Amino acid sequence: MVTGDNDPLSDFQITEEWIYRGEGNCNVVLSLPKSRKILRIRKIDRPRTLIGWLIVWINDFLYWYCGKGIKEELRDLKFYSTVMRPLVGRRYTSEADQVFLSRKQIKIFEDSLGKYRPEFRKQKILQYSRASLFDDFAFIPKDEYEYLPFEMSQNTYAIEIKPKQGWRPLSEKHFPACLFCMHQYLKVRIH
Known part of the structure; x- marks a missing residue:
């Protein structure tokens, strides 16, 4: 499901074509080349015990039942939209939409991502119900070409600024x- 600031939740479909872009301590980032979007999925620590797995399962249920994960992601996106985006500039940032991924969708990503993720990052798993969709700035829009002080090639680079x-x-x-x-x-x- 996807939601903007005022949009109701709607279905979000995983596309067949996606590329593992990378990850940090808190998020896994996937590129969706056909839509030129980035899917950012939150991570949590991998439980080490049976009780830990039980707590994750109960927590996932509460996230779903109470909408806690959706509210937390919406809070983070609101901070991004109202504080970070105006500071950096709207030309260099994109709108962000909240995405709700089902447990089944998370499982599909986790199974597929295993071969791409560095071993030291595998101590965390993808978090159910916490994801966001952004424009992929590795693709420069055609209307921006005229402002570039260089010729366009097939290779572009995106830089993440982390204040x-x-x-x-x-x-x-x-x-x-x-x-x-x-x-x-x-x-x-x-x-």
Whole structure:
């Protein structure tokens, strides 16, 4: 299912043609070349015990029954639309639509993605009911060609900008570094 800000939920169909674009700690990103869209699917930690799997199953049920996952994704997309997009600029960002993927659709992706995902990323699984659809900026629209200071070729590159807090407010001056730097240091120490 897909929803915009005011749109009702409607069916979302997985296309046969998709390309694994990459992933980070929180999301897997797939390209849908025919529609020139990016599908971003949230990830959660892979349960390690039977109780962990039971908790994931109950949590998935509650996400579906209460609509919690849909509400969380909508909250994130609202932040993107109202804060990040105006800061970066509408010309360089796209509208985002919320996508609801069924448990069956998630299973299809998980089964197919196994051969593409790096081993160290497989400690996380795809999260049921949390996904978003964006324009794929690896494809430059034809009406933008006239503004480019170079000739177009078949190869294009997209760059993801990930804003991080690299400064310390006065209330955090007692820390040895900014929170982002401390999180990165802790992540390196743990792994």
